[in-house]
Amino acid sequence: MSSSQHDLVHRHSLTDEQWEILKPLIVYPPIGRPPENEQRTMNGILWILKTGAPWRDLPKEFGYWNSVYQRFLTFTMNGTIRRIFQALVQMKYDLGQIDIARLNGYWAAIDGSIVRVHKAAAGASSKKSQKKASRKTMPSGDPEAGQPQKSSSPPTETSSVCP
Secondary structure (H helix, E strand, O other), X not given: OOHXXXXXXXXXXXXXXXXXXXXXXXXXXXOOOOOOOHHHHHHHHHHHHHHOOXXXXXXXXXXXXXXXXXXXXXXXXXXXXXXXXXXXXXHHHHOOOOOHHHHOOOOOOOOOOOOOOOHHHHOOOOHHHHHHHHOOOOOOOOOOOOOOOOOOOOOOOOOOOOX
């Protein structure tokens, strides 16, 4: 692994002090074996969450991608991820770094890489809307003007009417 790859992996890793805070919050299921290195597995989960990379692109230093993914699913299902999040929020609150009351119990996390907005949604006009705006509509003297037109040509003697 190159030096830059090594830095990228460790930039997202937990320090030993951070790991000691999280370790008691992690609940492993009663079945299956625990990971060889719990901290490495959690670092792999955090690396994916921070980078937004696909699970298959998880660097080998964090373990086999599917094992880390399965552990993430387990932590999501058994409430470990929520418990960690709530504990970290409480710690920030206790330090006076966050105001929980202003949030009214609602939290949102939006990944900007999946939120796509068309340029017209930001106020730019599209070619289609410019064409529609340039068309002029003429009022009709027909009493059925609000009804859709049934034919573009007037009826003739040879026209047939379908029921």
